[in-house]
Amino acid sequence: MSDVEMTQEANLFAVGAGRERPKYTPKALQCINCGASxxxxxxxxxxxxxxxxxxxxxxxxxxxxxxxxxxxxxxxxxxxxxxxxxxxxxxxxxxxxxxxxxxxxxxxxxxxxxxxxxxxxxxxxxxxxxxxxxxxxxxxxxxxxxxxxxxxxxxxxxxxxxxxxxxxxxxxxxxxxxxxxxxxxxxxxxxxxxxxxxxxxxxxxxxxxxxxxxxxxxxxxxxxxxxxxxxxxxxxxxxxxxxGPIKAPESKTPAWILAGVSLLAALGFFLALFSSSSRQIAEVHFSPTELNNETLSSTFRVDDVRFPVEIEMYSSVDNAWMYLTWAIVESSENMPTKQTYEEVAGGARNDKMVHIGEAELSYYHGYEGGESWSEGSQSDTLYVLFPKPGTYRLMAKAVSGTRESEDVAKHSISFFIYENARLDRYYLFMLFLSLSLVYVSRIKIKDFKLDDFISDDD
Structure with missing residues (x-):
């Protein structure tokens, strides 16, 4: 026998040589107790x-x-x-x-x-x-x-x-x-x-x-x-x-759609959260004398009214309180200086109020029983939607003091105004809601298969 023939014969008996396992035919035997098949x-x-x-x-x-x-x-x-x-x-x-x-x-x-x-x-x-x-x-x-x-x-x-x-x-x-x-x-x-x-x-x-x-x-x-x-x-x-009747499982298509929309929304809110930036457009200070005379600030320009304008207030109250009435006035012309309400009302200007607000500020602190304490705040933050781009002024009047009853302002207040102020807490809430919907959709979509949990050794 040649070397080639010997190699071919050996390959016939090699493992995995292409021979299929013969089809198994069920065996039949008789029960030795009753003879049944x-x-x-x-x-x-x-x-x-x-x-x-x-x-x-x-x-x-x-x-x-x-x-x-x-x-x-x-x-x-x-x-x-x-x-x-x-x-x-x-x-x-x-x-x-x-x-x-x-x-x-x-x-x-x-x-x-x-x-x-x-x-x-x-x-x-x-x-x-x-x-x-x-x-x-x-x-x-x-x-x-x-x-x-x-x-x-x-x-x-x-x-x-x-x-x-x-x-x-x-x-x-x-x-x-x-x-x-x-x-x-x-x-x-x-x-x-x-x-x-x-x-x-x-x-x-x-x-x-x-x-x-x-x-x-x-x-x-x-x-x-x-x-x-x-x-x-x-x-x-x-x-x-x-x-009894067995219903087919719900279609996963709506869950996929919900997951996709929620994921895109979450991505949008995430990008908006970090891409938004407010811009300071004005800084206004009112002294106690100006607050007693109901004074209007110089004008400032608001261009972007798609989002709220943020108004931050900081008062000088210290172990005291302040009750503040303030307003936003749409101005018909630019005014580089402050004016009292009487001066503006006596002229021929066509100014009008577009927003009126109130604020109560109080701040108290001390030292008692070996520990420091404080309550209240010297500041407050408000958000206002302006009706249209244009020139505006702030008007303020206040009373403040340390006694329960006061009739004049004894403390100053400052306003810091920012346009394009997006509320981060709302973006965070919507981001959390979108991610929650993605998670719920994932639970609906996920179909666990046994093969995923059996290793190659099994």
């Missing part, structure tokens, strides 16, 4: 239950052995018969075994082993008509989950964080079908259930035998599935008629 859908089955007489057949030995008996009286609540077909990820799985467990509260949970000869098996579980799918995980926890208390965090070696929900025991009360391990009525195991910190529909489950000290722990990742998902996967839809 028992079909095995997995070549790895080591135990089967005869559907006719309930005998538990041990197939791990060279000859069949009856290792137990299952009551022919079916437990209540088994929704799916053996051989029921489901389609998950375009692959057809059949129910090849069913197990029913009873927990410490007497509630029953139902586990269905879904098997495909080419893609293996996983579990479909039901507890009070809430369904989950579970697959074996080989990712180990960093700490003993049985040593934690409920509510504590656990980290697995793939850096995922889980919150412990509960610990309990379950007893096997019913089994039928074919299994790749031995299961006996009365078998008991302990379990711990943990929920993903970031994905509330995903769980990390840990089990161990309850009757064996130092028993090896087994791990699984499970995911909640909706009734609509389950019915979509079930080939015989009539098996879920007992649940």
């Amino acid at each position: 028992v079909k095995l859908f997995s070549e790895q089955a080591v135990q089967a239950v005869c559907d006719a007489c309930g005998s538990m057949l041990d197939l791990s030995k060279e000859e069949q052995v009856v290792c137990g008996l299952v009551s022919k009286n079916r437990v209540r609540g088994l929704q799916f018969p053996l051989l029921t077909e489901f389609v998950f990820e375009s692959r057809t799985y059949r129910v090849t075994a069913r197990l029913v467990y009873k927990d410490g509260w007497g509630a029953l949970s139902y586990d269905y082993l879904l098997f495909n000869p080419f893609f293996g098996s996983f579990w479909l579980s039901s507890y009070k008509n809430d369904f989950t799918t579970s697959r074996v995980s080989h990712v180990m926890p960093c700490t003993d989950p049985f040593a934690l208390s409920d509510g504590k965090k656990l980290t697995t070696h793939d850096k995922k964080v889980w919150i412990r929900l509960e610990q309990g025991k379950q007893e096997l009360v019913y089994v039928d079908g074919a299994l790749p391990w031995h299961a006996k009525i009365g078998d008991t195991h302990e379990y711990v259930e943990l929920q993903s910190k970031t994905h509330p529909k995903v769980f990390f489950e840990v089990e161990r035998e309850a009757t064996k000290d130092g028993a090896e722990m087994e791990f699984a990742i499970s995911r909640e599935i909706s009734l609509f998902e389950l019915k979509s996967a079930l080939k015989d839809k009539s098996l879920m008629d007992f649940l």
